[in-house]
Amino acid sequence: MTPILDVANLGIDFGGLQALDDFNIQVYNNEIVGLIGPNGAGKTTVFNLLTSVYQPSRGSIALEGKKTKGKNTYQVTQSGIARTFQNIRLFKDISVLDNVMVAMHNGMSYTLAEAVLRLPSYWKQEAAARRTAMDLLAVFDMQGVADAKAGSLPYGAQRRLEIARALATHPKVLLLDEPAAGMNPSETAELMTTIRSIRDRFNIAIILIEHDMSLVMGICERILVLNYGLVIAQGTPEEIRNNPLVVEAYLGKKDSDGKKGIQAS
Numbered sequence: 001m002t003p004i005l006d007v008a009n010l011g012i013d014f015g016g017l018q019a020l021d022d023f024n025i026q027v028y029n030n031e032i033v034g035l036i037g038p039n040g041a042g043k044t045t046v047f048n049l050l051t052s053v054y055q056p057s058r059g060s061i062a063l064e065g066k067k068t069k070g071k072n073t074y075q076v077t078q079s080g081i082a083r084t085f086q087n088i089r090l091f092k093d094i095s096v097l098d099n100v101m102v103a104m105h106n107g108m109s110y111t112l113a114e115a116v117l118r119l120p121s122y123w124k125q126e127a128a129a130r131r132t133a134m135d136l137l138a139v140f141d142m143q144g145v146a147d148a149k150a151g152s153l154p155y156g157a158q159r160r161l162e163i164a165r166a167l168a169t170h171p172k173v174l175l176l177d178e179p180a181a182g183m184n185p186s187e188t189a190e191l192m193t194t195i196r197s198i199r200d201r202f203n204i205a206i207i208l209i210e211h212d213m214s215l216v217m218g219i220c221e222r223i224l225v226l227n228y229g230l231v232i233a234q235g236t237p238e239e240i241r242n243n244p245l246v247v248e249a250y251l252g253k254k255d256s257d258g259k260k261g262i263q264a265s
């Protein structure tokens, strides 16, 4: 089986700081992979490299066998890698529906003249985009708030809208940076179900950075642990939970029974 995303020996230095080194991962269609590690371990740097926000100091990234080197962030999104951010980035003063439609405009093919003159080809594409955007909102149970201003939504709903916006670009790989940040436990549980259903429905690979262990352990098939820019462990949630290196270096906690291990929540 060919990986949808193939990352080899990836690394980046900032001045004297090796923020990431020798990072390797193969991600397959329909997988949910977790990326965890303490603050400053290099997790967001991985996403910034995958989306060409940063160019690597070394190593390569291939999406469906094609290297992304030299592509800018817009081109990477167009070729199939979409992301959300740790800090929510929505257009807060426009509607929920328009937020999704703006994200879709990347993929539209009408010309500037067709748009300015409002020619039939423009309206046809706009109508189709509106339908697709409504369908996407329905996945998140948000069609009822399509006309509300994005900034007026509760926090958890804004996070869901961010994911809907990322999906609007038709990604093959979806990168979620701390999707449960700031959510309460019931919103987090709901988010877990949503992430699973996105994977199943859109048939895509998902990589997520998350500090909430109940979410990571609950939905990831595979987890990579970063510490000081290096992968110190990878495996199933069970393997990670019981890996002494991980427990020691990152999440070590004595359980009430005196055993060391990673707590799932």
Ligand SMILES: Nc1ncnc2c1ncn2[C@@H]1O[C@H](COP(=O)(O)OP(=O)(O)OP(=O)(O)O)[C@@H](O)[C@H]1O
Pocket: 014, 017, 019, 037, 038, 039, 040, 041, 042, 043, 044, 045, 046
């Ligand atoms: N543009 C940059 N210039 C200089 N240093 C940077 C830059 N981006 C990241 N770093 C450094 O690289 C290291 C990794 O940062 P990164 O944001 O990837 O960590 P993280 O694992 O995502 O942390 P957190 O969980 O706190 O978000 C940190 O030491 C950070 O200060």
